[in-house]
Amino acid sequence: MTQDPAAEVPEFPMARRCPFDPPSEYAKLRETEPVSRAQLPDGTPAWLLTRYADARAVLAHPTVSADITKPGFPPLIPIQKDIVKQGHKPPFMRQDPPEHTVYRRMLIPEFTVRRMKVLRPAIEQIVDDQLDHLLAQDRPADLVAHLALPVPSLVICRTLGVPYADHEFFQDKTGILLSFDSTPEQVAKAMTEIRAFLGDLISEKQRTPDDDLVSSLVHNHLEKGEVTRENLLATILLLLNAGHETTANMISLGTLALLENPEQLAALRADPELVGPAVEEMLRYLSIGDIVPARIATEDMEVGGTTIKAGEGLIALLGAANWDTGVFPSPETFDIHRGARHHIAFGYGVHQCVGQNLARLELEILFRKLVSRVPTLRLAAPVEDLPYKRQGAVYGLHALPVDW
């Protein structure tokens, strides 16, 4: 079944109903037209998938490609188009097997649950120090600036093996990359400086290896000629970008979800062992990477009774899939007891988030400590006035004023 080409095509991305719900159009589409046409800001058409089963089927489909250089690929953020125009090789996240598989094989052993366990004491220390720092601020204080952004930054520093003396430089530059207020010139300058910094870090780890991710990648892959220096640098940069803002947004919005659902917060405080299920429910409920999994069909295929032609773009809407009433009853209810682990907030298929074990560990440690150490935490501004990140590929908060 194909659609009537004369029918009106809605614009995409659709507006999110803050603070938590995905766009209201998703539920209507899932009911009436679960595989439907939309148009991106640059005019590129794409199919939107709003059912959990269809999203998973497409993301796991062998003839569906994540290669942004393919003509017709739906570009969600302008930088994706620039990469293609400038003839740069896209990061492995936007490549297909077999190239993509080389990087997955390289990274998966670095992010196993076992490897993450080794990081636990260091992450606990980082979270405790950062909570001390937040609590030392004048009240009300911004939880984004003093907790949500610095924690992932310090954790990434520790994971990669950035020396402590360079933390400030590193945080300063990544702060510029992630800030809404930075000018394009500031971003370009910070990017050049970070690339130079990572180049030096790779050389340093070649000379003096340590027990960290960059040393491991240098020793196991660069020195064996399995990856070029440039591709290793691009991969480290991707880890940095993919892991930083996402986790920061989950910390700030997850805190807000708990504060806005006091009975759930009380349940978590009463039984800290619920923190794992609570984090899974936050991931499902917030689905901050809703529009990230863009793809293109390389062969004609059928999805939920609709024919998708080779060369047509697809977007598996994670927020829609994770709010599919057939899979998650009453999805608008934030319920830490629901058992949400089968959500697809980390994507699905070969591109499923490589850093998910690290993200889970960070979030579990952070929420366990936040709930126990700051029992009087409360919002210091009306929830409807908060500065939500309405633009961009990942949903989040620019600031979260809190008191205690």
Ligand code: HEM
């Ligand atoms: C991929 C979400 C944290 C590194 C993805 C994808 C999603 C996602 C939805 C799949 C994109 C697609 O299919 O096109 C998240 C969320 C996070 C998080 C919600 C925080 C809660 C992290 C962290 C790291 C990381 C901490 C690394 C340290 C990556 C990488 C990919 C990826 C490298 C690409 C994987 C591939 O293409 O094979 N993430 N992520 N992410 N993520 Fe995450």
